[in-house]
Amino acid sequence: MSSSFPLRGPGGLFGPSCMAVSELAKEELNASAGIGGRPVEFFYVDGGAPVDEVVAEVLQLAQAR
Numbered sequence: 001m002s003s004s005f006p007l008r009g010p011g012g013l014f015g016p017s018c019m020a021v022s023e024l025a026k027e028e029l030n031a032s033a034g035i036g037g038r039p040v041e042f043f044y045v046d047g048g049a050p051v052d053e054v055v056a057e058v059l060q061l062a063q064a065r
Contacts, residue, residue: 004058006048019044 007015022042029040045057 004045004047004054007046008048012048015046015048 005015005018006012026040026042029035034040043061045054045061047054049057
């Protein structure tokens with residue numbers, strides 16, 4: 001899974017707590033066989049980056065899967 005949180009700019013204040021909560025959820029899901037028997041894995045994208053950087057990173061992640 002790919003998640004986009006702002007890690008810079010005005011919204012960057014919320015990024016670290018969003019990542020921490022998603023990591024907690026991932027640990028809980030994986031402790032009970034993940035989703036559909038597959039482990040959950042997150043790939044974080046800095047949603048506060050310039051749009052062209054975010055798009056490029058998301059496309060790269062999508063093509064790798």
